[in-house]
Amino acid sequence: MVNTDKKQEIKIIPLGGLGEIGKNMYVIEDDKEIVIIDSGIKFPDSELFGIDYIIPNYSYLVENAHKIKGLFITHGHEDHIGGIPFLLKELQIPIYAGKLALGFIRSKLEEHRLLREATLYEITEEDTITFSSMEVSFFRTTHSIPDSFGIVVNTSMGNVVHTGDFKFDFTPIGPAPDLIRMGEIGRNGVLCLLSDSTNSEVPGISLSEKHIGNTIIDVVKKQEGRIIFATFASNVYRLQQVINASVLTNRKVFIAGRSMERAITLGRELGYIDAPDSTFISEFELRSLPSHEVTILCTGSQGEPFAALSRIASGRHRHIHIIPGDTVVFSSSPIPGNGLSVNRVINLLARAGADVIHHKLNDIHTSGHGAQEELKLMITLMKPKFFVPIHGEFRMQKMHRTLAIQCGVPEQNTYIIDNGDVLSITEGNDVAAVTGKVPANPVYIDGHGVGDIGRSVLNERKILAEHGMISVFLLRKDKVAFGKPQIISRGFVYVRQSEQLMDDIQTLVTSLVQAPLGKFELEKKIREALSGFIYEQIKRNPLIITRIIDLK
Amino acid sequence: MVNTDKKQEIKIIPLGGLGEIGKNMYVIEDDKEIVIIDSGIKFPDSELFGIDYIIPNYSYLVENAHKIKGLFITHGHEDHIGGIPFLLKELQIPIYAGKLALGFIRSKLEEHRLLREATLYEITEEDTITFSSMEVSFFRTTHSIPDSFGIVVNTSMGNVVHTGDFKFDFTPIGPAPDLIRMGEIGRNGVLCLLSDSTNSEVPGISLSEKHIGNTIIDVVKKQEGRIIFATFASNVYRLQQVINASVLTNRKVFIAGRSMERAITLGRELGYIDAPDSTFISEFELRSLPSHEVTILCTGSQGEPFAALSRIASGRHRHIHIIPGDTVVFSSSPIPGNGLSVNRVINLLARAGADVIHHKLNDIHTSGHGAQEELKLMITLMKPKFFVPIHGEFRMQKMHRTLAIQCGVPEQNTYIIDNGDVLSITEGNDVAAVTGKVPANPVYIDGHGVGDIGRSVLNERKILAEHGMISVFLLRKDKVAFGKPQIISRGFVYVRQSEQLMDDIQTLVTSLVQAPLGKFELEKKIREALSGFIYEQIKRNPLIITRIIDLK
Structure with a gap:
């Protein structure tokens, strides 16, 4: 029907x-x-x-x-x-x-x-x-x-x-x-x-963006050194407010980070950011201007390791190094999961001598x-x-x-x-x-x-990450070992500090390979024995790879 | 001198x-x-x-x-x-x-x-x-x-x-x-x-523990279902306050989690926790008592994957399963780095049907x-x-x-x-x-x-975690390949979905091993060529292990 x-x-x-x-x-x-x-x-x-x-x-x-x-x-x-x-x-x-x-x-x-x-x-x-x-x-x-x-x-x-x-x-x-x-x-x-x-x-109800603008002006006015202002590049309104506060306090703006450059360029082209060309300075002017006339606008407010702010904090930025009197403003709150990275960057900046103003301390983000x-x-x-x-x-x-x-x-x-x-x-x-x-x-x-990675590949990566790997490679002829088993580990132990353990593993495998078993059977036996032995010795579960080649 | x-x-x-x-x-x-x-x-x-x-x-x-x-x-x-x-x-x-x-x-x-x-x-x-x-x-x-x-x-x-x-x-x-x-x-x-x-x-100034006690009583009084209360086992005062609130509202207390059991036992032995034996119930009583007479005191407030609360949330706990009307209280704030785990547990609990009260919503922790x-x-x-x-x-x-x-x-x-x-x-x-x-x-x-793990082992684990590994084993006799190179990958790609790539890698290695080079020289050459090829193809940098055995 x-x-x-x-x-x-x-x-x-x-x-x-x-x-x-x-x-x-x-x-x-x-x-x-x-x-x-x-x-x-x-x-x-x-x-x-x-x-x-x-x-x-x-x-x-x-x-x-x-x-x-x-x-x-x-x-x-x-x-x-x-x-x-x-x-x-x-x-x-x-x-x-x-x-x-x-x-x-x-x-x-x-x-x-x-x-x-x-x-x-x-x-x-x-x-x-x-x-x-x-x-x-x-x-x-x-x-x-x-x-x-x-x-x-x-x-x-x-x-x-x-x-x-x-x-x-x-x-x-x-x-x-x-x-x-x-x-x-x-x-x-x-x-x-x-x-x-x-x-x-x-x-x-959330704070208005204009409220943040007032905080930004207050913060910028108070500083006598450079302001390093980190926020999301796409938050074009926030960028405008930083530019406004800088113009108001006679500061020029240096832009750090590729996505920040792109956002400023696009924002100005499309009319979302209003600022004369003379607001922005090159790295040469950055070096020559007195500190109280400089604002640096940069990416990396989430602690992203390759963004401008992380590079500045760890001394890896080409043009910007922290100098005494610098104030770094995080105009963002850490997305869950980024807390540790942000924390690391804040500590690096503090160690380098900067004052750091972040979300916990001010109404600097909404x-x-x-x-x-x-x-x-x-x-x-x-x-x-x-x-x-x-x-x-x-x-x-x-x-x-x-x-x-x-x-x-x-x-x-x-x-x-x-x-x-x-x-x-x-x-x-x-x-x-x-x-x-x-x-x-x-x-x-x-x-x-x-789409070429799914659960099983990720599970292997997890084991590799937490325990490392050991591979055993063996040649045989007529089911008799030919030369000694080749054992290679990575991410497992300091081989030099664990000579005894590595020797014991070699001895164990060498004794196992005496058994005249079929290739797959022996591979399985080695994996099981090795896994049990290593867990018993040091409570770790490395990924174990075995490959036996039977010579004709 | x-x-x-x-x-x-x-x-x-x-x-x-x-x-x-x-x-x-x-x-x-x-x-x-x-x-x-x-x-x-x-x-x-x-x-x-x-x-x-x-x-x-x-x-x-x-x-x-x-x-x-x-x-x-x-x-x-x-x-x-x-x-x-x-x-x-x-x-x-x-x-x-x-x-x-x-x-x-x-x-x-x-x-x-x-x-x-x-x-x-x-x-x-x-x-x-x-x-x-x-x-x-x-x-x-x-x-x-x-x-x-x-x-x-x-x-x-x-x-x-x-x-x-x-x-x-x-x-x-x-x-x-x-x-x-x-x-x-x-x-x-x-x-x-x-x-x-x-x-x-x-x-x-920080909130007094007594203030938290009042919040706990307020929260417990309001609930008509079971209370599942998660906090640090060592915070014996907090445990006492949960017990007090439970006694006040005619609830019995079930203890979940080994370290929680240990803390309660020790606390009572040493006189830090004051509660009659009849306050605490076994899993049998847990099953038979009406919901409004039950408090469950458990570990796992930081989202620790093996603690009682995570097991409850994911349905893996032997005695405790979330039932409609359950209220879970997180009496803790997430330590930086645990935010995601806590979040995951809260979502699981909410999906299982529990109401969740956490630090953001109440004065439930100090x-x-x-x-x-x-x-x-x-x-x-x-x-x-x-x-x-x-x-x-x-x-x-x-x-x-x-x-x-x-x-x-x-x-x-x-x-x-x-x-x-x-x-x-x-x-x-x-x-x-x-x-x-x-x-x-x-x-x-x-x-x-x-102390058997340091920077170099951790660096290997990092590479293994992010890109996986590929190993190449090869037998030679008089610098001529003996059989085809054995290529094994783990944590790298779904081999079945990447047949073309794995074939190309096999072809590349097979062509490389024709060169009559010394063992170490050839191993290095394979690593470099493979690393360049894989990066060019799929922008990944797996750990590459090579081992050549020259048969005598």
Whole structure:
């Protein structure tokens, strides 16, 4: 029995960004068309040995390539645009983004030599992009980067609203969040709201960027030496505020770090940063100007080992060395997992003689993500029928759901879903439901390899990392050892300080290889005996590799 | 010209605990005698692959063993007593400690089968231990463990005071800090003060333990389900407060985690924990009692993967599984570096259905270390001539020095020194000075190995962790390859998904081994060519091992 009278249905499928912070990617789909929102990367934690980035699994998109109308970008942060080069290597998709995000995307695609084939469209809050069954429009929000948008996907069943990352900054540096437009969207009816959960556990309301600007001016005014100011390059408003404070106090600005140079150049080109050429100085002027006339604006506020600030702290920077009187300002708070790196850099800077001002000591940073009252404001403006907390770990999703319920969304209309879940909204049904699962496992990128590393390789790396390895290589002829077994270790012990142990291992293996066993049987026997012996001796479990070659 | 009229001199030598948090160990020395204060361990950060603990280098003590009179323990935390078994394996030293610390030390020595040979003395604040040239006495402080002492070493040149870890808790759970005795010590004159810098960057004054007790009662009263309370086992006062809150609300207490069981047993034996037997329940009662009558007290508040709480969160605990209505309380704040692990456990607990209350949300934890006003109070009581900030990273030492200067210690009398520095105070000299350096490198412990791992082994582990390894074995006869080269990789790529790459590597090596070079020359050539090729192909740098065997 075939149901020919098919009901209308739309699907919302997160491919990344749920149960985690990073690699955001959301699919909105109806019978005919697919719209994608964001294409981010995520940075690995310390247990993902050697992994450079993580991206979502794109296979659902590849399979449904014919339905895809476009990729829509909420804003220009890496966890929203960083995956684009990897996606474009698999699929040709037109990309729609605001001016600044588009600037970052262009420079990224250029680096990957993908710019020429890419189809890029600049969008503003005035635009509506119309496809055959869907329509996409935008509303202006505030976040820690200019040109941040929420996205409205108008489907045959109603509006699906994706907030992007947002806060409500009523005294922003750039344009204010467009509350009136948001109210209109709410009045017209929101079928489903997908909203940023990052700071759902933070009570109250976030500090305004302008408040930080005042702190920056206070700090800069007080210093008689150089100011070394570290922050995120993409936070163009913050850069503008540092430049303003410098101009106000007759300081010139030296830019350190490639991504900082790129952001300043792009920000000035596109009109987001307003500063005369004479504000910026070269390394020659840096050397000749008196300290109280110098601001250094640099990357590395998260303690990244190759960023400008780490190199300055450890004396490895070509142009900048700490001198007495330098004050280093961390205008950021450490992302969980970066605490130790930041700490190391702060100690190095202090040892080198700098004063260090960081987040704990001053109102020198504010989050780009709204706290609880801001999240409630968004829910109250949008009055959604269904609510899906996105952008966040489970605990944040859960708290965000609680906020939604407090704002009047019925509990059964809130959905904490996972990457890969297919949330279906079907005509005539009062509730949405998870009706399927698409592949959404993390895909690891190491160097130029995409997806050639998974759990088993990572498990080997973990053992190698913690215990090192020993390899045993043996020649035999007619099952009789030919020469002595070759034993090589790496990452295991100081061989010189452990001569006895290495001798014992050699003796053990030499005795084992007397047994006239088959090749694989003997290899297994050596691995087991060696593993037991080493654990008994020094309580370690190195990776053991054996290879026997039977000469003919 | 020999100076026979030798001036008096004392030396203060930190062997661990400066420029870091952990492995505290301080030497106070005069011509005749040495007194040691504390013998701690430190836990490794994620870059010390496979290392279990770090201890100080004991070689200075071994060389000067004849002068050592005793090891004096300020309190029973691992970073003050954890190194004792390793120290006693090298040296026979009598140990003096307060009752609770001694309890922890005994159980530690028993585990290492060292208890029988050890000489242990229990001390109180009434005692003075007299040697021929030095005298050691104690003053009571407050900290996050009972029986915490400051130590006064009376030398021929004056008193050297070591604060241990301390805060000033005026409403403590146990006895109050002995301010009157501290004032007396100050009045009698302090030559040099060594003081705890851990929280020197924190303004104000720390919360009292009693305040936390009130929060605990509030939290426990509100819950209708089970309470799962995670904290440090050694914080016996906190345990008492949880027990009190449970008794008050008619809950019974189940203890989870071996170190928690040990702490409760020891605490009750020694009279630090006051609770009738009927307070504690077995796993059978745990199953039968209604949820609102159950408190579970467990280890794992730092997200330690093998502690009770992690096992509960991931469903691996034998007796405890999360059920709806459970509330998990983290009564701790994450030590830097543990943030990600704690986060992971919180998300698992939330997914399993528990409500989670943690440090960010409530006054559910307080530090055991004094904040700025408390540090200033100590300096003001002691009025030291010389000041050495101890227990802390450089940034904390630096800030503590600033506080001392604010309290009237002349800047030139403050010394930020490093592990291994010999700070000499000489008769007739107005200032102290660093006059030498003794070995104070970190000693790594991995499994049963002490000191058999150093930089080079760790560097190999780092490469193995991030890129994996490839080994090439080859047989030759008369410089002609005999069979094909054997290539084995681990932690490198999914071999099945990278057949082309592995084939190319095989082809490359096979062509290289045609060259009739000497064994070592060819090994080097293979390593270089392979490393270049792999980097060019996939931008990775695996560890490459080559071994050529020339058959005779």
